[in-house]
Amino acid sequence: MPSKKTDAPKHSEAAGTQTPDRANTNAKLQSLEAFRSDATGQALRTNQGVKVADNQNTLKAGARGPSLLEDFIMREKITHFDHERIPERIVHARGTGAHGYFQSYGNHAELTKAGFLQDPEKITPVFVRFSTVQGPRGSGDTVRDVRGFAVKFYTDEGNFDLVGNNMPVFFIQDAIKFPDFVHAVKPEPHNEMPTGGSAHDTFWDFVSLVPESAHMVIWAMSDRAIPRSLRMMEGFGVHTFRLINAEGVASFVKFHWKPRQGVHSVLWDEAQKLAGKDTDYHRRDLWDAIEKGDYPEWELGVQIVPEADEHKFDFDLLDPTKIIPEELVPVTLLGKMVLNRNPDNFFAETEQVAFCPGHIVPGIDFSNDPLLQGRLFSYTDTQISRLGGPNFHEIPINRPVAPNHSSQRDAMHRMTIDKGRASYEPNSIDGGWPKETPPAAQDGGFESYQERIEAHKIRQRSESFGDHFSQARLFFQSMSPNEQQHIIKAYSFELGKVEREEIRIREVNEILANIDLKLAAAVAANLGLPAPKQGTVQVKGSKPAQSKALSQMNHPGDVGIKGRKIAVVVADGVDASRVDALVKALEAQSARPMLLGPTSAPVKTADGKALPVAASIEGMPSIMFDGIVVPGGQGSIDALAASGVAKHFLLEGYKHLKAMLLAKEAKALVGGLGLKEDKGLLLGDDQNTVEAFVKAVEGHRVWEREAAAEAIPA
């Protein structure tokens, strides 16, 4: 990976182990949260604190009589219930959150004076919210979409929100186009369809008319849009920001989150099935991993560009449709984030958390990216209607751990009781407090970076934002052959759902042909359109022409198979000792094996004992697992061979390129299903075969199998 670390890496926590520090860290973090409430052992009361004697019956005139208006207990309860919902987010409505902490790898004072990046001993609490963009709150987790990756750092100098996505670019270059883009991608206005996806006319109409979207759209058609897990996504700040050190020297930076779990996706067929079989697939995966102690970790990195090099690139650093290829500027790792605690209450925390790219701390500043500049306005504005007024910063999940005193007063839902009479500044009545703090090297007041600007007031797009295709081409050409095929299929699937042929033709001829003629020809063939012979614009191409960091194949992660879910499929007649040995071997690798039977009832082992299972194969189909194990015992194999559901389970696992380990007795079953032994379909349960299986799970999917798996029914 073309990343480099400053200071020594702090991977002291080996996969699956807990350091003694962890309990301490959690205790420290929770001591900052005096507002958590626990009702254990407490009386049920009204909102006015009155103890309730009967929570089962409304006050009535006689047991069979009418209800009485005077029942303040029932009215209070129902009134509160009637107002339980708040408006969902306009975009990113579907989300899931987790608490954790950030720790710097060293002192990065040469880069920034931000305190949380100065001291490797300092633990900064964080709250992260991952989200999809298009769908409403109740929509499926695995739809093809961009994922939000928003992190709130509760630093002791104030909150810093890094409100990013799992893709490093965006659809548009100027904030004024955001409502148009969102109206186009959201469900269509006449019938509110489709939920959670971009495969419809208005989206493709817009993006085929707006070539600046080409780069982001190809990311959205890639496997990045269907992550295997929220734990296995990269995160990006997208815009160029500034970091400023104590001497006032600024550098441009792009923020990156690199997951130690690797960057992995599901296949499109899996994504679609999961959306039906388990709408909550991603949130459940994150929740379970944290509950089981498989804490996901990301490293925070930056690409650093000295101010003097601002114009050194053949794209504009201020253009949010561009990446800086890592070959040109490697990622310097600054610290790590660990997610180690699930929220206590979804609404109070995940729903009420309010992010804003404008929440920054001394040592960090913005660039003039016109998309970022628009966002600085939008987020606070939207919180006011979503959370009911300008005091949303007082909701516990949004409160800074840094002290907060100002002359702001009143408004809806004010919770602070401000003492003193002077709610203005300057004042002499309250001794002049609270007072300004002049900027300083450390712990000073916030000071904006002084940038010299000499310009006309003008509505214009900079010419340096004009190249829309070079980096889309770079992306496509950096993909592995499997990934390229997935992209071709995604465009073909989505455009195949577009009703208007003129939109399909425009996308193929005026967008795809400018990205890559082979891509355009393949999609055109799938749509029954003629292949374009040439593009519509001159594309200068990107240097380098390929970038390794763009392909997921180059992000395997470094935690082995920790936290990977393995289905262990058993039936009556299974050999208990072989099951036990396999489960132990997998657990030794910190994987999560789960026993599945024909039903949820225990199976009977070959020696006549009852073996409990966690679920039935019908309830937990193979799409929910990373690997499949079928232990021996002829009776068990025969029973599975006679079960349509079990055979479908194995066929689907094979089709989805999963690693599969089957006992030797299953050879005939495997052959009968038309499955072929390969690097990831292994027969046997000796140590070497188990090791090969572990390796195959680590590889995420058996990519070599993809062509052979085409013939297997979906």
Ligand code: HDE
């Ligand atoms: Fe957002 N975006 N956005 N966005 N965005 C919102 O804020 C907006 C953009 C992102 O988990 C909203 O609180 C504008 C880029 C995330 O709560 C809203 C523009 C990136 C989240 C809004 C953008 C993002 C949001 C809706 C173009 C990646 C979810 C609710 C100028 C860098 C945060 C809310 C969470 C949410 C506006 C573009 C990321 C309406 C105007 C680019 C992760 O204010």
